[in-house]
């Protein structure tokens with residue numbers, strides 16, 4: 395199978411497999427590497443990494459679908475993940491999502507036509523004391539309300 399990643403990424407995954415007693419332990423960092431390069435983890439990429447590491451395709455698909463940090467399709471340049479778990483729900487995450495849907499003109503799971511923003515709901519991101527919160531790419535944003543969301547969106551290209 396030809397690699398759906400660059401030769402450099404292919405070599406980096408080879409190197410990752412040498413770092414662990416069981417090469418299967420390289421799966422998560424390999425998936426991150428693929429996502430960093432491609433923007434998401436395609437079905438082709440899952441098959442590639444399964445064969446390369448020696449895992450079943452079903453196992454790899456299970457990992458990719460379990461963790462919300464892995465994207466199975468291209469996402470916006472600013473990927474907005476709103477926590478919907480208890481603390482955030484009690485402190486207004488539904489209103490946060492509604493405001494974002496209105497501002498961006500998309501539904502949950504959607505991406506704006508210009509590719510700038512995508513919006514999803516996720517489970518607890520571990521910042522419950524700062525609820526309601528979201529993560530935009532790798533940055534957490536806390537204590538959200540409509541005004542704060544508007545201010546954040548203004549800062550994003």
Ligand code: FES
Pocket residue numbers: 477478479480481482483517518519520521522525527
């Ligand atoms: S419940 Fe939202 S960050 Fe934990």
